Amino acid sequence: MRDLIRGILKGAVGPEANDSRFLLDVHSRDLPGESTMVRYDDSDEVDLVVVGAGAGGSVLAQRLARAGWRVVILEAGPFWHPDEDWVSDEAGSHQLYWTQKRIIGGSDPIPMGSNNSGRGVGGSMVHYAGYCPRFHPSDFHTHSVDGVGADWPITYEDLRPHYEQVERELPVAGQDWPWGHPHRYPFSPHPVSEQGAVLWRGAIRAGVEMRVGPVGIVNGTFGNRPHCIYRGYCLQGCKVNAKASPYVTHLPDALAHRVEIRADCMVARVELDDATGRAVGVVYHDEVGGTERLQRARFVAVSGYSIETPRLLLQSTSRRFPHGLGNNDDQVGRYVMVQGAAQTAGRFPEEIRQYKAPPPEVSSEQFYETDPARGFARGFSIQTVGPLPITWSEHVLADGHWGRALREYMRDYNHWATIGVLNELLPHQDNRVTLAEETDPYGLPVARFDFSVGDNDQANMDYSTKVIKDILEAAGAQDVLTVHRYAHLVGGARMGTSPESSVLDANQRIWGVPNVFCSDGSVMPTQGSANPALTIMALASRLAERMASGRAMDSSGALVG
Amino acid sequence: MVGRYPDFDVFDAVETWDHATRKVIEDRMALAGRPLRFFTPEEEPTLRAFCDTVMAQDDEPRVPVAEFVDDKLAAGRLDGYQYADMPDDRETWRLVLAGLDEAARDRFGAEGFAAADPTGREEVVDALAAGKLSGGSWERLNVTRAWSVVMHAVLTGFYSHPWAWNEIGFGGPAYPRGFMRLGPVSTLEPFESPGATQEDPVRIVAEGEV
Numbered sequence: 001m002r003d004l005i006r007g008i009l010k011g012a013v014g015p016e017a018n019d020s021r022f023l024l025d026v027h028s029r030d031l032p033g034e035s036t037m038v039r040y041d042d043s044d045e046v047d048l049v050v051v052g053a054g055a056g057g058s059v060l061a062q063r064l065a066r067a068g069w070r071v072v073i074l075e076a077g078p079f080w081h082p083d084e085d086w087v088s089d090e091a092g093s094h095q096l097y098w099t100q101k102r103i104i105g106g107s108d109p110i111p112m113g114s115n116n117s118g119r120g121v122g123g124s125m126v127h128y129a130g131y132c133p134r135f136h137p138s139d140f141h142t143h144s145v146d147g148v149g150a151d152w153p154i155t156y157e158d159l160r161p162h163y164e165q166v167e168r169e170l171p172v173a174g175q176d177w178p179w180g181h182p183h184r185y186p187f188s189p190h191p192v193s194e195q196g197a198v199l200w201r202g203a204i205r206a207g208v209e210m211r212v213g214p215v216g217i218v219n220g221t222f223g224n225r226p227h228c229i230y231r232g233y234c235l236q237g238c239k240v241n242a243k244a245s246p247y248v249t250h251l252p253d254a255l256a257h258r259v260e261i262r263a264d265c266m267v268a269r270v271e272l273d274d275a276t277g278r279a280v281g282v283v284y285h286d287e288v289g290g291t292e293r294l295q296r297a298r299f300v301a302v303s304g305y306s307i308e309t310p311r312l313l314l315q316s317t318s319r320r321f322p323h324g325l326g327n328n329d330d331q332v333g334r335y336v337m338v339q340g341a342a343q344t345a346g347r348f349p350e351e352i353r354q355y356k357a358p359p360p361e362v363s364s365e366q367f368y369e370t371d372p373a374r375g376f377a378r379g380f381s382i383q384t385v386g387p388l389p390i391t392w393s394e395h396v397l398a399d400g401h402w403g404r405a406l407r408e409y410m411r412d413y414n415h416w417a418t419i420g421v422l423n424e425l426l427p428h429q430d431n432r433v434t435l436a437e438e439t440d441p442y443g444l445p446v447a448r449f450d451f452s453v454g455d456n457d458q459a460n461m462d463y464s465t466k467v468i469k470d471i472l473e474a475a476g477a478q479d480v481l482t483v484h485r486y487a488h489l490v491g492g493a494r495m496g497t498s499p500e501s502s503v504l505d506a507n508q509r510i511w512g513v514p515n516v517f518c519s520d521g522s523v524m525p526t527q528g529s530a531n532p533a534l535t536i537m538a539l540a541s542r543l544a545e546r547m548a549s550g551r552a553m554d555s556s557g558a559l560v561g
Numbered sequence: 562m563v564g565r566y567p568d569f570d571v572f573d574a575v576e577t578w579d580h581a582t583r584k585v586i587e588d589r590m591a592l593a594g595r596p597l598r599f600f601t602p603e604e605e606p607t608l609r610a611f612c613d614t615v616m617a618q619d620d621e622p623r624v625p626v627a628e629f630v631d632d633k634l635a636a637g638r639l640d641g642y643q644y645a646d647m648p649d650d651r652e653t654w655r656l657v658l659a660g661l662d663e664a665a666r667d668r669f670g671a672e673g674f675a676a677a678d679p680t681g682r683e684e685v686v687d688a689l690a691a692g693k694l695s696g697g698s699w700e701r702l703n704v705t706r707a708w709s710v711v712m713h714a715v716l717t718g719f720y721s722h723p724w725a726w727n728e729i730g731f732g733g734p735a736y737p738r739g740f741m742r743l744g745p746v747s748t749l750e751p752f753e754s755p756g757a758t759q760e761d762p763v764r765i766v767a768e769g770e771v
Binding site (some may be wrong): 088112195239351400 | 564578579581586615639644690692717720726729738740741745753755761762
């Protein structure tokens with residue numbers, strides 16, 4: 001009944017226990033409360049120190065601060081002041097990405113930075129596109145049902161109330177969702193642009209069902225968050241405050257509940273007391289070349305995402321964990337996943353102008369589940385995207401053009417429409433993060449990420465590329481152009497049912513360490529073909545609830561209540 | 562190259578840009594003619610000839626691509642990854658420029674890449690794009706990846722410049738203005754203008770008309 005009323009009232013009913021939307025300033029984009037933010041001393045043992053102010057860390061901090069915990073977040077990147085720091089420009093947004101060096105290897109090395117790694121307060125959701133789909137119930141037991149991947153130690157039902165809560169907080173706008181566990185969204189779907197309409201028409205003709213959304217972009221009145229202005233720069237940081245990121249959705253409320261965000265602080269290791277086996281806090285640098293500082297804390301949450309979380313755990317060696325924290329069974333850094341993210345563009349006689357409106361508009365999960373007839377396990381989703389000129393020029397280059405040919409293609413930019421896929425690539429133990437010999441400016445070893453595509457993955461990608469080409473051809477495209485690429489990151493410190501095959505228990509706590517948790521995308525055993533942001537937040541919301549009640553600290557590591 | 566949007570200039574809307582964005586773009590335009598900081602005087606002619614060749618810029622005024630690349634590398638604004646079988650991007654650039662000179666010398670007996678005639682330069686770049694250069698500096702690189710590393714920087718330099726936006730009819734910065742006319746029936750904002758021509762580039766390139 002409650003759901004029904006919310007569904008009818010749409011955005012008129014706001015989220016509970018989160019005042020971020022009212023705390024924001026109508027006329028300034030700065031994070032309110034920065035100047036009056038509480039400051040804790042290093043020697044002051046806080047209740048929780050969180051490493052990383054992104055989706056997982058921010059939600060956890062906000063929730064536990066509401067429960068009365070004293071929380072410090074250490075963030076490697078800067079404390080943004082969007083009015084001055086963020087720009088309506090592609091190349092000028094370079095500093096939003098984690099551009100510190102990572103070494104990439106394997107047979108399919110994954111470029112890092114712009115489309116998978118964020119840096120600074122708010123994390124990579126500052127520059128994510130905005131798609132906020134849920135995982136499907138099937139994602140939580142692909143091993144039992146499809147014989148691939150891994151089973152989660154929790155189910156969709158464990159996350160469902162948190163999905164609903166986070167969707168109200170972002171808030172998510174979209175049509176009623178027919179796939180996975182069918183559900184509604186708190187805000188109505190956004191208007192569809194020329195590009196969205198052209199692609200959607202093609203999908204209908206090709207027999208592919210699509211829906212508008214789901215995107216974490218305000219469509220209506222939501223406290224002091226303005227309505228979207230459809231300028232199309234979602235991937236460059238939303239200067240409007242319409243697109244959701246922890247910077248606007250959770251950190252204002254966190255600061256109002258006495259959370260300290262200590263920016264420009266690079267954590268070097270989790271400090272373990274070998275006598276007790278408990279972490280005493282984290283050691284960090286507040287400047288390059290500075291002395292090490294130790295922030296004491298009762299609990300530690302590592303929220304650095306799939307590269308930096310394993311890197312930090314591997315760097316945190318002790319007598320009890322000589323190969324890195326939680327790594328006595330050689331599981332840390334393994335099973336890192338990316339999604340296949342090929343994009344196909346079609347050329348149309350009329351002007352499309354794909355730079356207008358947010359890139360995420362219309363999507364489909366019709367191919368999400370396993371269909372034996374396709375010849376591979378699991379599936380993919382389909383989403384519209386709208387590359388801006390620099391990104392579009394990379395597409396043209398990848399199609400083999402440079403010089404005069406490239407300029408000729410480029411000046412035709414306004415005639416192209418682009419659609420992409422997200423393939424569920426399966427977890428593999430050798431797709432992993434390790435420490436390289438090279439060190440960063442802090443003297444810490446940089447991460448190395450090796451990735452290789454498997455046979456099922458390749459079959460999935462080949463099939464999905466054909467589907468989006470069919471959509472474009474059905475839409476009336478005169479020519480198509482496809483680029484093969486990857487997006488997103490999850491895994492690397494996965495949760496599971498035994499320390500031999502996972503890093504974390506069902507409470508996202510490191511096996512064998514009573515007070516260190518992970519709260520980010522690295523905890524996921526599988527990834528579905530959904531964008532990970534919403535699930536990272538929902539997992540953090542669930543973890544916070546269990547930490548606040550003490551259930552997460554139950555020594556058995558199993559699910560209790 | 563004939564402009565497709567002769568009546569369109571993103572600067573017509575400059576008063577609607579927010580001050581932070583405007584400053585970033587004006588700073589970028591001011592790179593033109595600035596002395597290089599990362600590349601040596603010996604490397605500079607090869608760098609400029611390469612940027613001109615791959616972006617088909619053969620006339621003034623040029624989009625300052627070479628200066629953009631130099632500024633990026635001098636400031637250490639790298640992209641966050643390095644292939645395990647490749648050196649640091651800064652080293653990659655130096656090796657690529659040396660390799661281009663070597664290829665021009667080997668193929669045409671030219672003093673360097675910049676001294677080769679336009680057809681010769683295009684032949685060398687064609688070989689680079691196809692990963693078909695070897696020997697000398699190229700042995701220290703994965704040639705296909707080197708092409709993608711250098712072109713990533715070149716394309717970012719070129720298509721981040723307002724003159725390039727005018728050429729392709731891109732609306733440019735859009736905050737706080739935004740867009741009100743999204744479609745879906747090809748409606749344009751008052752400050753946008755439709756293309757004067759609409760040749761299909763796929764046909765033009767396939768038939769060798771460029």
